[in-house]
Amino acid sequence: MLRHALPRAVPVCLVFLLAACGHEEPVQVSISPAIVVQPQPSAVATQSYPGEVRARFDPQLAFRIGGKVTKRWVDEGERVKANQSLAELDPQDVRLQLEATRAQVAAAQANLSLVRSERDRYKTLLERQMVSRSQFDNAENLYRAGEAKLQQLKAEQDVASNQASYAVLRAPQDGVIAQRQVEVGQVVSAGQTVFSLAADGERDVLISLPEQAFGRFKIGLPVSVELWSQPGQRFSGRIRELSPSADPKSRTFAARIAFTAGQVPAELGQSARVFIAQEGVNALSVPLSALSAENGATYVWRVGQGNKLQQVAVRVGPYGQSSVPVLEGLTPADWVVAAGVHVLHDGQEIRPIDRSNRTINTAAKE
Incomplete structure (x- = not known):
């Protein structure tokens, strides 16, 4: 009796076992990281x-006049703003020169006032025919000479005023003081380099x-x-x-x-x-560890869409110490696996990383 029931019970047990297996959770496939690189111009090319x-832009800054440096406000490596004061010369001489030209201008203005009055008086006398024409012309020439002298001295006063402002050296634009070549107490000449500015x-x-x-x-x-x-x-x-x-x-x-x-x-x-x-040579190079061979053909693993691997045949040149030139099969925009190529297979999905373990977006445009 037991001998006849046993064969019937075995199929029933198998049905229950298969049903139990059907409720198991699907196996999660892990995505392994892989170091990827881009082909670089070959060393032979x-x-x-x-x-x-x-x-x-790195202008050499200098004073426009000579003198003794009395103040220095910046040093090497300091960041400066446009028009910021950097150093100053002793202003005493240029200030005295400016005061002298101002005094000359005042004297010329007084002289011009005098010769103007003389010219106007001679003009009135000439209309009354009480002086000769030559006397009036002489008064007119004195007035014109006084006017010209005043214009000359005003121009010299402007120059002296500019000279006084040149005693302070200012930064022409924002940047960093790359080099300093002056100390307080040093006498410099006009145009002598004082600072080198690395402009922003x-x-x-x-x-x-x-x-x-x-x-x-x-x-x-x-x-x-x-x-x-x-x-x-x-x-x-x-x-x-x-x-x-x-x-x-x-x-x-x-x-x-x-x-x-x-x-x-x-x-x-x-x-x-x-x-x-080099002109006319367009070879790229990849690390030696990126190459693999099968049936006499050399290939690399290229990262395709969705970070899935593609086996790409390449033609290579003479092997170097750590890299090899690739003459055909790759472009500079490709990404290839640089290590562990012997355990990869076509269509495998990876997580691209660089040598610092940072994730790389291979789909981004370079």
Whole structure:
């Protein structure tokens, strides 16, 4: 009896087991993080030059007159506003000169009043024919000479007034004092540099170009700039200025690079590196760890829509110490996985991060 009931009970048990399994929660698939990078211009196709961030406008400030410095209100590194007083010369000499010209103007005005009265008197006498024409002409000439002398002395008074105002050196615009070359008590000449001002606003990168390759550089040539404080991130730029002559000691040509990428977090004095691509060579490079091979073909994992991976075949050049040039298969806007490529598969969804574990939005336009 038991032997016949057992085969019938087994299917019933299986039904209950399957029903119980149907109520289990679905398994959550975890999305693994993956370090991604963008292809960079290959070292075999670019040359890099060290540089320093400078202000685009950095005027050398100097007094317009000579004298002894009696006051200095700012030091290196201080921020200043437009028209702010920076230093002052001993004003005694220029004030005395201004007082002297004022006295001369007063004397000329008194003299002009006198010769004007004489001319008017001779004019009345001439109408009555009591003096000759030559006597009146002489009085008229004295009046004109007195008028001209007064105009001359008024101009000299304006110059003396300007000279007195030149005793105070003021900042022409907002900025930072980059260099100070004066001390209180020092005697300076007109035009001698007293301060160097790094004006607020645009920033440049100053580099030195070698003499043997100077001929291939020109104003407007596009470049990319990497800041020491922003490793791995490059900002677009262009050559804004080229020195027409080489430095007599280093035999290099100074060049200024202007940023074209909008707001760039470049601070004065920061170190930077400028990358200039060789003409006619457009190779990109990726880290060696980004490459994988299968059946004799080399490929990388590119991040596609929805952060899903795509296996992309590439043609590479000669391998370097830490990177390899990619001649075909990638564009500068692509993102590729830089590590752990041997455990990935096509269509896998990842969470893109950089080497500092920060999430990257690969869909954002560069």
